[in-house]
Amino acid sequence: MAVQSADPAVSLAKFDEELANYREAAREYETRGWLLLEATFPQILVVLAAASLRPPPIVCGVLFDYTNYDAEPPSVKLVNPFTREPYFAKDLPTTLNRSVPAQTIEFPGVVGANLQMQAVQPLMQAQSPDDVPFLCIAGVREYHEHPGHSGDAWELHRTSGAGRLVRLLEVIHKYGVEPLRGFSVNLVPQVGFEYAQPPE
Numbered sequence: 001m002a003v004q005s006a007d008p009a010v011s012l013a014k015f016d017e018e019l020a021n022y023r024e025a026a027r028e029y030e031t032r033g034w035l036l037l038e039a040t041f042p043q044i045l046v047v048l049a050a051a052s053l054r055p056p057p058i059v060c061g062v063l064f065d066y067t068n069y070d071a072e073p074p075s076v077k078l079v080n081p082f083t084r085e086p087y088f089a090k091d092l093p094t095t096l097n098r099s100v101p102a103q104t105i106e107f108p109g110v111v112g113a114n115l116q117m118q119a120v121q122p123l124m125q126a127q128s129p130d131d132v133p134f135l136c137i138a139g140v141r142e143y144h145e146h147p148g149h150s151g152d153a154w155e156l157h158r159t160s161g162a163g164r165l166v167r168l169l170e171v172i173h174k175y176g177v178e179p180l181r182g183f184s185v186n187l188v189p190q191v192g193f194e195y196a197q198p199p200e
Contacts, residue, residue, distance in 0.1 A: 002141070004042070006071040015041050015066045018165040025166075033059075033177060034169060037081075042067040044165060047081045048173060050180045059177050060093050064165060065141075073154050073163040075141040077132065078124065078172075090129035095122035096175035123175055137171060139163040 004011065019039050022029070026036065033051035038044070044064040049056045061081030066074045077086040078093075087093070100119045126133035134142030139162025144154045154163075161167055 002065060002067040002072070002075065004067050006068040011066065011069050011071075012041050014069045018066065018069075019044070022165055029169075032173065034173070037061075042069070045079075045081075045084065046169060048169075048177050050177050053180060053182065057180075057183075059180070060087070062169065062172055064168070070158060070163060073139050073141045073144055073157075074165075074168070076135045076168055076172075078135075086132045088130055089124070089126035089133045092124055092133060094176035095124045095133075096135070096172060097122050097179075098175050123171070135168070135172070137162075137168075139168065 022036065029036075031051065033049035033056060035047040035049065036044070037047055042065055044066070046062045046064075048059045048062060050059055058081055061079040061084065063077045063079045063084060063086070064074050065077075079086050097120045100121045123136050124133040125136040134140065134146070136143055136146075138144070138152060138157045139154075143149055144152070157163070
């Protein structure tokens with residue numbers, strides 16, 4: 001949990017601005033399956049449901065922490081919407097997969113043997129299945145604190161709206177909810193023996 005070190009009045013004003021922007025279109029967001037459950041500085045909890053499916057399932061909760069905003073970007077975690085506990089990587093209901101440009105693999109000396117491979121990149125990143133993953137995009141505290149992104153400072157994105165509540169929800173919805181097309185049921189048949197009456 002981050003400690004408030006920036007001017008609390010500034011962070012609270014920025015937090016209130018994020019909430020006001022969200023509430024201007026709250027009814028529209030609800031029809032998309034975005035349900036604002038709680039908003040008490042510095043945290044906002046939104047539950048995302050797949051409104052297009054019948055019945056509409058809850059996909060995940062998203063917990064935003066706007067401590068020190070906007071001197072720092074918000075923290076964003078996918079959480080269990082009932083317990084509010086962050087998911088471990090192995091338990092994520094979605095990894096927010098996005099397609100990246102196809103890569104061509106060439107086989108030198110073999111005519112016509114080039115292979116096009118469509119790659120998928122999960123936006124939720126973790127070192128191990130037992131780690132709490134982070135949303136790997138600019139505008140998220142965990143992204144900018146990660147050593148692999150030391151050249152992409154928050155200050156480069158701060159004025160672009162990268163840490164805005166609605167913008168981050170749009171990303172999570174696009175890659176975690178919109179791709180859902182239906183339910184799948186896996187039946188696991190078990191084979192056993194059926195016994196006749198035991199002989200006497």
